[in-house]
Each structure stands twice: as structure tokens, then as C-alpha cells.
Amino acid sequence: MKPLFVLLITFLLSLLISWLFIKSLDYILAGNIAMCVMLLMTASGHFMFSEGMTMMLPDFIPFKSEVVFLTGILEICAAIALLIPSLRYPISILLIIFFVCLLPANIQAALKHIDYQNTTYNGPGIRYLWFRIPLQFFFIAWVWFFNIKPW
Structure with a gap:
């Protein structure tokens, strides 16, 4: 839920700032700034909650800790690249x-009731997927x- 709020609030703030300072609404830039900020926020979770995120990965994936850190770094790089x-x-x-x-990691987390922030098996379970x-x-x-999309 938090990533969605961050994305939408950042988008609206970016549009407002664009309108106030440039006197036009730059939807493309605002959309990319919003996704950038959201990705930076979710990437931080890869480092703050790495043990819990490791629990989310399906069993067939080797080097789980490394995958979690690598995907966090990839999210940061992608976030920055969206601004170019x-x-x-x-x-x-x-x-x-x-x-x-x-998607497989989110399905795994739901099936095993993983709460990645607290590194427990007390997560919301299958109902989590109805939102995720x-x-x-x-x-x-x-x-x-x-x-x-072509403009």
C-alpha cells in the first residue's frame, strides 16, 4: 500500500511543482519522478528488510541474499535511469x-504468510494477493x- 501512496502523492506534487515553476503540466516528467521515488523507497526495503525479503524468494532461487541485494541495486539504477x-x-x-x-516472490510471501518487515510467518496470507x-x-x-506508449 505504501508504494502506491508514494507513487500517487509524488506524481501530484511533481505536477504541482511543474505548474508553479514552469507554468505547464509535464505529465511525463511527473510520472517518471513518481516512479523514481517509489523505486528508491522499495529499493531501501531490500537493505532494511533483507532477511525477510530473502524468505519471500521461491526455493528454486539460489543465492537468495545476493539476489535481494542485487535487485535493490537494480531498482536504484532503474530509478535514476528513468530521469534520463x-x-x-x-x-x-x-x-x-x-x-x-x-510476482513469484509475492505469491510465495502470500502462501507462506511471510511478513518480510518483521521476518515472521504472521503475514496476511492469500488475501494479500488480491491487492498485490x-x-x-x-x-x-x-x-x-x-x-x-507512443505520444
Whole structure:
């Protein structure tokens, strides 16, 4: 839920700042700033809650701790790249693939009731997926809309 709020609030603030200082609404820039801030926030979780995030990874994935740290670094790099217009398209393709690849970890977390922030098995369970899966598709649509959709 927090990433969604961060994304939407940052988008609205970016539009407001754009309108106040440039006297126009730059939707593309605001959309990319919002996704950048959201990715930086979620990337921080890879380092603050690394043990819990490791629990989310399916058993077939080796080097779980390394994968968690690497994906955190990748999120930071992608966030920064979204602010560089010439990199937006290729990074957006990679981000969409990344978001799809996250689904197994979210399914694993739901099936095992993982609470990654507290490193416990007291998470919300399957009902978590009723929010998380549509949210994941919303993030994919966001990236597509602001960077891949032809304007």
C-alpha cells in the first residue's frame, strides 16, 4: 500500500511543482519522478528488510541474499535511469520484465504468510494477493503509459 501512496502523492506534487515553476503540466516528467521515488523507497526495503525479503524468494532461487541485494541495486539504477530521457524506453522494458519477475516472490510471501518487515510467518496470507497482483499490473501500466506508449 505504501508504494502506491508514494507513487500517487509524488506524481501530484511533481505536477504541482511543474505548474508553479514552469507554468505547464509535464505529465511525463511527473510520472517518471513518481516512479523514481517509489523505486528508491522499495529499493531501501531490500537493505532494511533483507532477511525477510530473502524468505519471500521461491526455493528454486539460489543465492537468495545476493539476489535481494542485487535487485535493490537494480531498482536504484532503474530509478535514476528513468530521469534520463534517452534511457527511459529501454529501462522501462526492463522494469516491466522486473515487475513480472517479482510476482513469484509475492505469491510465495502470500502462501507462506511471510511478513518480510518483521521476518515472521504472521503475514496476511492469500488475501494479500488480491491487492498485490493488481498493484503489480498497475506499476507495469504506469511504466508503459509514461515511457512506452507512443505520444
